[in-house]
Amino acid sequence: MPSPDRTNDEWLADLAGDGPELTAALEDLRPVLHQALRVTVGPRVDRGADALVDDLVQDALLQVRDRADQFRGDARFTTWAQRVAVNLAFSELRRKRWEDVPLDVLVADPPQAPEPGADAVMEQAQAVGLVRQLIRDELTERQSTALQAVLAGMPMDEVARRLDTNRNALYKLLHDARLRLRRAFEDRGLGPDDLLDPTDP
Amino acid sequence: MTLTPPVLRTLVARALASRPDELSCGDCETCVDRFAEMTLAGLDTREALPLVEEHLRTCRCCGEEFEALMVALRACSAQPHADG
Numbered sequence: 346m347p348s349p350d351r352t353n354d355e356w357l358a359d360l361a362g363d364g365p366e367l368t369a370a371l372e373d374l375r376p377v378l379h380q381a382l383r384v385t386v387g388p389r390v391d392r393g394a395d396a397l398v399d400d401l402v403q404d405a406l407l408q409v410r411d412r413a414d415q416f417r418g419d420a421r422f423t424t425w426a427q428r429v430a431v432n433l434a435f436s437e438l439r440r441k442r443w444e445d446v447p448l449d450v451l452v453a454d455p456p457q458a459p460e461p462g463a464d465a466v467m468e469q470a471q472a473v474g475l476v477r478q479l480i481r482d483e484l485t486e487r488q489s490t491a492l493q494a495v496l497a498g499m500p501m502d503e504v505a506r507r508l509d510t511n512r513n514a515l516y517k518l519l520h521d522a523r524l525r526l527r528r529a530f531e532d533r534g535l536g537p538d539d540l541l542d543p544t545d546p
Numbered sequence: 547m548t549l550t551p552p553v554l555r556t557l558v559a560r561a562l563a564s565r566p567d568e569l570s571c572g573d574c575e576t577c578v579d580r581f582a583e584m585t586l587a588g589l590d591t592r593e594a595l596p597l598v599e600e601h602l603r604t605c606r607c608c609g610e611e612f613e614a615l616m617v618a619l620r621a622c623s624a625q626p627h628a629d630g
């Protein structure tokens with residue numbers, strides 16, 4: 346691999362220009378980002394990995410150039426640039442994997458009345474009913490939808506895209522939801538063990 | 547999909563473990579480069595940056611991206627003259 350032998354300040358200075366320094370900096374960064382994405386994205390796709398990596402590297406180079414002023418200087422510039430590339434690539438992989446899944450198929454059915462049965466089954470069903478009710482009562486509709494989608498396995502950036510927000514804001518929304526539920530669970534003395542499935546051995 | 551007992555159990559455990567001072571994904575992002583380099587150098591990140599460590603453990607997207615970044619950095623450091 347060529348040696349992108351620059352200090353952090355030199356990277357920033359070269360990327361801020363628009364002449365041969367910029368071109369040279371991007372060409373020195375390209376193999377660094379290419380290797381980063383080849384070793385991380387490559388194993389995660391079945392076919393067309395080379396073309397996908399090439400496209401992602403191109404997008405990442407543009408993003409690194411455009412966002413270079415956000416680099417805080419507390420790590421190597423190439424570490425920051427590789428993180429920008431990896432985050433962009435993994436967001437794209439998640440988008441491709443989840444693009445055909447609408448949010449509403451992940452949102453829960455209305456809770457059902459517990460079937461009569463053994464005491465343990467009844468207690469378990471009551472606890473389940475209570476948690477579902479607290480989700481309905483304590484959370485906003487947006488919090489409830491986001492929470493259920495994330496619990497169903499949808500990545501946060503994909504939930505965020507469907508709710509017209511971003512991952513950071515969604516994390517804060519879900520954090521607030523968890524704190525509200527924590528208070529409600531604590532008030533009722535509800536713990537994870539109340540939700541153990543009594544039919545499990 | 548329904549909120550099945552195992553899913554709700556995860557939710558209850560996670561809610562009860564929630565704290566007001568958790569980092570958001572954006573907060574984590576501003577510290578994770580240094581965290582990654584410290585990890586690569588074998589330094590104690592849990593002691594120095596416990597909230598970052600906790601966010602990476604509990605946030606699936608950030609955790610996945612961090613693991614990938616470490617794979618990339620290890621591949622990079624295995625190459626001569628590749629660390630900028």
Ligand SMILES: [Zn+2]
Nearest residue numbers: 570571605608
């Ligand atoms: Zn996160």
